[in-house]
Amino acid sequence: MAIAAPIFELTNVSHRFGSTAALHNISLRVEPGERVALLGASGAGKSTLIRLLNGTLLPTSGEISVLGQNLNHLKPRQLRRVQRQIGTIYQQFHLVDNLRVIHNVNAGNLGRWSFAKACLSLVYPAERDKAAAALTQVGIPEKLYARTDQLSGGQQQRVALARVLVQDPAVILADEPVASLDPERSREMMTLLKDLSTQKNHTLIVSLHTVELAQMFCQRLIGLRKGRILFDLPTGSVTSELFADLYRLESDERAMSF
Numbered sequence: 001m002a003i004a005a006p007i008f009e010l011t012n013v014s015h016r017f018g019s020t021a022a023l024h025n026i027s028l029r030v031e032p033g034e035r036v037a038l039l040g041a042s043g044a045g046k047s048t049l050i051r052l053l054n055g056t057l058l059p060t061s062g063e064i065s066v067l068g069q070n071l072n073h074l075k076p077r078q079l080r081r082v083q084r085q086i087g088t089i090y091q092q093f094h095l096v097d098n099l100r101v102i103h104n105v106n107a108g109n110l111g112r113w114s115f116a117k118a119c120l121s122l123v124y125p126a127e128r129d130k131a132a133a134a135l136t137q138v139g140i141p142e143k144l145y146a147r148t149d150q151l152s153g154g155q156q157q158r159v160a161l162a163r164v165l166v167q168d169p170a171v172i173l174a175d176e177p178v179a180s181l182d183p184e185r186s187r188e189m190m191t192l193l194k195d196l197s198t199q200k201n202h203t204l205i206v207s208l209h210t211v212e213l214a215q216m217f218c219q220r221l222i223g224l225r226k227g228r229i230l231f232d233l234p235t236g237s238v239t240s241e242l243f244a245d246l247y248r249l250e251s252d253e254r255a256m257s258f
């Protein structure tokens with residue numbers, strides 16, 4: 001039986017921003033269909049890891065393979081082809097507020113469309129059925145022609161998710177997708193992400209501030225502390241001591257060493 005290639009494979013990956021070591025010696029594999037949460041305090045390196053996974057950053061050292069392709073060795077056009085299979089949702093929704101929802105959803109097609117088609121679509125929206133289907137999947141079909149800035153925060157986050165869905169990616173990366181939502185809306189968004197990844201066997205990697213949401217919705221938890229992996233375990237195996245270590249303040253560490 002053929003063994004499926006991992007979606008991501010990182011070997012000794014480090015990333016520096018000038019003198020700041022954001023990630024240090026990260027090695028991990030993510031298999032197709034896994035639902036993984038990235039946890040860690042602010043500055044632990046979660047966003048940097050997501051940007052390395054989607055190829056918007058390259059490692060300072062180490063190797064990253066995405067869908068069987070080593071990102072370090074790809075030409076820009078090849079990189080874009082890989083990137084089209086990765087949909088990323090950011091904490092800031094990155095929507096154009098004064099456009100109608102359909103145009104923001106269709107922005108997910110831009111990697112695939114010609115420049116002319118993209119321009120024409122701003123006047124006569126192309127592939128309406130696909131955009132409408134994506135909005136139905138995220139539960140707001142009636143908002144197709146609404147102005148984006150008239151939607152609530154939760155609805156805007158759904159539009160950002162619909163924009164990823166029209167891309168039909170193999171992988172969904174979500175960088176703190178619920179950071180600006182209230183607890184009820186956060187659970188709704190996580191349920192949606194989980195259902196979408198389960199239905200289509202999309203791999204999902206999501207960075208979260210809340211341990212409870214990670215435990216509720218993900219099968220595997222990766223804890224990052226100061227740019228290093230503190231743990232990478234099935235959800236049920238992460239102990240409260242590990243969570244305490246993950247979020248321990250440096251001042252506590254200094255106090256403990258006296």
Ligand code: ADP
Nearest residue numbers: 017020022040041042043044045046047048049
């Ligand atoms: P997290 O997402 O866990 O909050 P980040 O990946 O954003 O962490 O940041 C990891 C480290 O890298 C932090 O020390 C942060 O200040 C630094 N960093 C992140 N982005 C940049 C950047 N563009 N320039 C300089 N330093 C950065």
